[in-house]
Amino acid sequence: MAEESLDLIEEFIKTRDELQKRSFSSVDWDVDYLLMNETLIPCRMALSQKECAFMYMDSQSKENNEILAGEILQLPIWLARELYSRGFVGIDYPDFLSSKMSNALRTDPCSVDLNNISPYFFQVSVIFLGLLQDELFLKVILESFRSRLEKLFLVSIYLHLPNSSESSKMNNDHTQVFLKSLTSIEKDMLEESSISYFESANALYCRRVK
Known part of the structure; x- marks a missing residue:
């Protein structure tokens, strides 16, 4: 389980760094692109993960710093897409x-x-529905x-x-x-x-x- 938690954190950091590198380059700078990727999507944890309570978007504190399997997190779509593709989370339909x-x-x-x-309704919808096919x-x-x-x-x-x-x-x-x-x-x-x-x-x- 510790290795799985480490993998999740590494994927988070890797994806975040790649997005920042792309977004702040002279070629790909696009404010709308950044804001669109911050749209929150409800995600259900597939496995319990320790040391990952920082992923709660409402900044609530958790004594054991753990997210349990089945818990629902509101994650930005750029992160939800990456974690979903790797099987760390399931995705629920947003309102x-x-x-x-x-x-x-x-x-x-x-x-x-x-x-x-x-x-960014259309852009987010196309990305989201494409993920779920x-x-x-x-x-x-x-x-x-x-x-x-x-x-x-x-x-x-x-x-x-x-x-x-x-x-x-x-x-x-x-x-x-x-x-x-x-x-x-x-x-x-x-x-x-x-x-x-x-x-x-x-x-x-x-x-x-x-």
């Missing part, structure tokens, strides 16, 4: 990937405030992303061309609610569409001036 969420996304994905649930739920996530992108496209038209026929359909309270519900990646895509639009408009203006 934001419950059957209730699946039903809500099937009904109307554009009405769900995903930003309030997690700014839950293809049915993963399909729901991808279809939801596609539906929201379709609406995001119409919203971008409304923002860039407010007098167009399509924009008139989007000028309502539902659009404002939808904009507030956008996840990090959706906001990036909307911002990118704005940059592309203004670059295209500027290029067209320059050609006309010439």
Whole structure:
């Protein structure tokens, strides 16, 4: 058991160091990537482990500094993924990937405030469901992303061309609610569409001036 505990600690330190090395390199620095990897996932210990109470995210103290088999820990997804792949922990579905969420996304994905649930909902969901090989739920996530992108496209038209026929359909309270519900990646895509639009408009203006 002592050897297993040592292995777990070594894997923790190794994975943490690798992530830090990657994250703080000049090439891979990405704040969203770091924050996304801190999303907490419920993990169930497969074996009792001594000297590992530091893994409790709520900093609670344990007299014997031991985590018992079956105990549930809230671990960041970067750590949960590594420990799960090595058989140290099992993974439970988090609340934001419950059957209730699946039903809500099937009904109307554009009405769900995903930003309030997690700014990195789609990235975390794809990683998590990929680990558990839950293809049915993963399909729901991808279809939801596609539906929201379709609406995001119409919203971008409304923002860039407010007098167009399509924009008139989007000028309502539902659009404002939808904009507030956008996840990090959706906001990036909307911002990118704005940059592309203004670059295209500027290029067209320059050609006309010439």
